[in-house]
Amino acid sequence: MAPAPTRTRQWLPYTAAVTAGLLVIAGTFAFVRQRDAGGRPRADCTISLEVNSSTEKAALLVELAERYNGSGRSLDGGGCARVHVSALTSGKAAEELAAGWGGTGLPKPQVWLPTSSLWTGQLRRLDQAAGRAPQTPDRYPSIANSPLVIAMPQPKGDLVRQRGPLGWGEILGLSGRAGWADFGKPEWGRFTFGKDNPNLSTSGLAATIATYYAAVNRSSDLTRSDLANPAVTQFVRRIEANVSHYSDDVVDLLRDLAEADLVGRGSSRDDMSAIVMQEELVYLYNEGRLSPRQDGQEQGRRPSVPLVAVHPREGTFNLDHPFVVLPSADERQRAAAADFLAFLTDDVQQESFARLGFRNHERRASAQLLASVGTEPTGGLTYFEPPDPQVVEAMLGGWSTLRKKANILIVLDTSGSMEAAVGNRTRLQVASAAAGKGLALLNAEDRVGLWSFSSETPQRPTGPYREEVRLGDFDQKRINSRTAALRAGGGTALYATVRAAHQYVLDRYDPQRINAVVVLTDGKNEYSRDNDLARLLADVELDPRRPVKVFCIAFDRESDFATLDRIAKASSGKAFDATDPARIDEAFVKLVSSF
Incomplete structure (x- = not known):
């Protein structure tokens, strides 16, 4: 660009x-x-x-x-x-x-x-x-329209709707740590939601704009002075505090949800109570268009638990095409x-x-759409006007200080295969450089640690993984220095390392942050002392009360992407495919945008 x-x-x-x-x-x-x-x-x-x-x-x-x-x-x-x-x-x-x-x-x-x-x-x-x-x-003029909605699994959406019209802050800032207990459902735990990163997604940006409009209780004429108002920033910060993690593509979240629904897990094993997205995606999800397909099928099975679109009281943003x-x-x-x-x-x-x-070019919804996603408020929807572009620019500039902060352990593969050449560099050098560039997008208030792993080697005789930088205040200069000093050797103790790293972050869980393990590897598990994938998947399975998510980057074609994807999904994280080494920078930027 x-x-x-x-x-x-x-x-x-x-x-x-x-x-x-x-x-x-x-x-x-x-x-x-x-x-x-x-x-x-x-x-x-x-x-x-x-x-x-x-x-x-x-x-x-x-x-x-x-x-x-x-x-x-x-x-x-x-x-x-x-x-x-x-x-x-x-x-x-x-x-x-x-x-x-x-x-x-x-x-x-x-x-x-x-x-x-x-x-x-x-x-x-x-x-x-x-x-x-x-x-x-x-x-x-528009050729189609799709308003931004808060999509929730039907039981939760119906319960919220029973309270009558609620605003953005009342829904997305739902009850803080008390969560669903205030709605008589303590077994549902805390309320957290998913949204796209506004730096990557039109719907993510629209969601951020909508919360600012809700904060000032207007539907137009958002100003720079509004953005600087402490009450406004506190409103937005309270909403961002309930984010489960930021997504680079909400469709991926919906596909994972559809897959879980297919095998009977539904949304109960995930920590997200809602996703902010455009209405059209609620429809596509409910119709089975985002569900796994069998051979020859044009679409998958409709989910057992559909989503419903909840419309905040103050109004919403419209994607007007x-x-x-x-x-x-x-x-x-x-x-x-x-x-x-x-x-x-x-x-x-x-x-x-x-x-x-989609709604039509005049913003009218079809009966089929409303039957699928839920009826809209009596009198129709109220729409926010797009802010002045300079205001949006200032909003994005300040968003990094308001977004939810992260608690991240980076786990870098240093097995012998990382010595293989990628152009005139080794895989380890390429991966380390990509990590440095991606980490530059983190916030200074994030907490970051670094581990290396392979198997037992003369440099690492006591175990397959080693702490290089303790999980704490983000010190990128120190992390870059440690990654540059790493040397490759040994096998790939993938399962043992992921299990230990997940437990390490779980022991240091911070409810005010996104807690995650990021694994970068170019191979598959080669460690005979720990080769039980089923046990690993059980060990890292998401606990909605203390969610620690595993994000994986499969680096180079020797990576076992399918297994990394299973590990990530077990924890409600995500695997990024960088089996083409040219995509490693892209994968790291997309990954870091989840925090």
């Missing part, structure tokens, strides 16, 4: 990496997909219209473009257009448009379809900072864009959006 020529911080997903100076990984978060829209072109279709869509709706837009190209539509004045769709995350597209669209390898678009008008505001800010005419000066015609469009392309917009907002195409859980 090319940084803007200003000192102000850019947002989402590239934001975190660029702000920390991780230029080497700046483009790695973009999920780029380009497919020919297909259709049989007519001879008079001489107008080409390039459309760039956000990734979550790109497959549908490709399908609709194909339908448009084969529809036989004609433009006023004669001729017809052929639409081609490519895909890029909204944040990456905004920055590429600001930089002249030279680094994607994709056709320069005349129409942009981001997830939210937050992005048109961000692009306008970048243009203004560069002293050029803004590319997105207006408000734009604007249709943006860019200045790069000439007169005929503008006519084609207007015709394509009319096509997308026609009832037939709107039904296609509805089948994916």
